[in-house]
Amino acid sequence: QKEVEQDPGPLSVPEGAIVSLNCTYSNSAFQYFMWYRQYSRKGPELLMYTYSSGNKEDGRFTAQVDKSSKYISLFIRDSQPSDSATYLCAMTAGGGNKLTFGTGTQLKVEL
């Protein structure tokens, strides 16, 4: 079993839809959680960074962490075609430990 599970998609939604992206993990030591967006042939871009259970909002993006269920989510409101990309979750126990990535979910927002 992988430490981090993420549905690879592809996920296709109409413009304006609310998108929900999810990851589950098995290592209870993970304390810091990140979401990255990666466009084709580009490096990952940090979107959200959280370290506690609950919600964190930044513009159209909301990151949600449920440590008791070992489940994290990224919500995108009013999705735009420019949101079409691969979204990677990543997490670490901190203290200099390595990041562990999900496989990424490919999202396509259609006009």
Next chain:
Amino acid sequence: GAVVSQHPSWVICKSGTSVKIECRSLDFQATTMFWYRQFPKQSLMLMATSNEGSKATYEQGVEKDKFLINHASLTLSTLTVTSAHPEDSSFYICSARDFRGQNNSPLHFGNGTRLTVT
């Protein structure tokens, strides 16, 4: 925000030659940088951790003599793919952590280098 610059963005080389990829932190000092490899439609695989002024730490299964890493300054790490072969063709991405903020600041990534070995 922290910026990591990677060069070149893409390179084509002949089998048997060596290729150097540079990773620079532009507005912060990075004592540690990380090198990842990514295959199409797959996630990032950590290859090695580059430490300024000391030897790099390689992940299991990564040949240190094949992938030479040098971290000569606080803003520059280089990855050299030696005697490249077609199976080395991949997307290589570097990253660094800006420690000016929290101790567990997230990683910032360069834009990657697409290597094609013919």
